[in-house]
Amino acid sequence: MSDDETVVVSARRMLTADVCEFELRRADGALFEPAGPGSHITVHTPSGEARSYSLTSDVSDRSRRVIAVRRDENGRGGSRSMVDEVHDGDELVISAARNAFELVEAPSYLLVAAGIGITPIRAMLVELLRRGVADVRLVYLSRSRDETPYLEEIEEIAELTGAGADSMTLHHRTIHGAFDWWPLLEAPGERHLYVCGPEPLQNELRALTMHWRPSRVHMEDFAGVSAFGEISLPFEVDWQPTGARIPVTSDQTMLAALEGAGIDVDSSCGSGTCGTCRLSLVEGEADHRDVVLTESERAHFVMPCVSRAVSDRLVVAPITVVPQ
Template identity: 35%
Template sequence: MSARIVMKLTVVEAIATTPEVVRLTLVHPRRPQLPAWEPGAHVDLRLPDERVRQYSLCGDPADRSRYVLAIKREEAGRGGSAWAHAHLGAGASVPISHPRNHFLLTAGARHHVLIGGGIGVTPVAAMARHLAATGGNFTLHLCARSAAQAPLLEELRAVCGERLRCWFSAEGERLDPATLGPPEDGVHLYACGPQSLTAAVQALGWPADQVHVEHFAPLVVEGFVPEPFDVQIASTGATLHVPAETSLLEVLRQNGVNMPSSCEIGVCGACECGYREGDVIHRDVVLPQARRRDHLMPCVSRASGTLTLAL
């Protein structure tokens, strides 16, 4: 069970960690302690128009007094980061959900290989802090264009020391995931960053339970054409039609079935729903493979024929 209450937190510090990335420190205006979280967790930030954006917590998980986020200004993004850069100075109030985690460290692993590409370094930064503080064995690969454009670089140098390996493409150095070597028992890979990076890590052929990736962008499948399908509600037997241009989540909502929802692009995991039968076309980036056998994300995923939902 995970609580999803939205807190209006106060920005106590906003500093540029690179020219494009602002590092925000948030505290609760009344409570000395924020909800606990584990490395890899993210929060939802609610924009004034109620759209939601996910950001990883990149501070120290042991410090319950504050949350630290790093937000990159994405000119080509969906508008959330531009709003955050324009409005979230010291003293600003920002609606933030309780943390949620789809990107957990594996307890008992012998070695953790953390890979952060650009702003994707944020969740693995929290992992590195936790592992450094608790005596875990790890290496952090930080990929960026240059030192000046590497988010959180100074603090990660201090946290990781020799365990930090930087790859600056402007200096001609790029991480080739193939050089990480063959899989070994007890070694886990964690990657967050551009889809090209996470795809390259997943393509290494390591056992699925030793590779962990975090996505903050919807999955883009070129040429996907949504088709209409029918959905049956198991408890009532009611059948609903999902037109090609409408999401399953929206059809459920129109018929009085209110699922929790947040990002509605298949990345946050809020609307997860069980199903009994059906040929599901999974289009989210959050559900683990094993869970896809009987769960789907109705905000983006669809089906062909008739789908029976465990509702």
């Protein structure tokens, strides 16, 4: 990625037995570009895997980026190498911050986090409290107290703000069982819902918010979607700036085909969730497989890391080129 930069790990601490927080500062001591709550960065981990992590803490502090990484024993190795091999003073290469989970202005918020999903939600909570927004409700799900990153901090915030159990709910599934969402979701009002957690939780909350305006329901899941999970037929993609015509085989993503042809497309998650690889859709009908674009955006944009073509050919361009 062209906007990669080298940072130094200025502090690390274990938040739970398997979640480690890293504080990163620019090697030259300069400030980072501004980033809003909900932003993420891509980290080139020691294992060689690139991984996207949400910024947590107060993102208005531009002297540092703070991320928290859950060590996934069964993952591809990126998170394990971060927790096991990255120490104070080490250098890492990270991307600029990007935001596909933006906090919009609203009179009322319901923030839902599960486990490590607290990272972007914590940044949102800090920002909303800083702005003095009064109507903020947090539901934070985890298996137990021991497996709850930032537990004491959230409890302190609840105490300091006088919010108490009415607006800051810590729900430990092994103690409390299933959470009853309906009282919170039945009457949406002007509220915006932000959810960061695993797919089953997102599916449950999507089903329970079918009566909400879609623009008020915001979800984040870096587990992402698959470009090959459905039938994948070959097609062609034309790169409008040069007119190059590139074949995309059935076992290849459009992104890989473009990159294979020497076209540099900025990308991050590779799973249709972060919004980084967005291209203008100039011509053709796309088979949209991402979870980023809204219905109205799908007529004009495509995410080549997962999406494919319904028509035989798509014409795409960088998003700086306005679609005709």
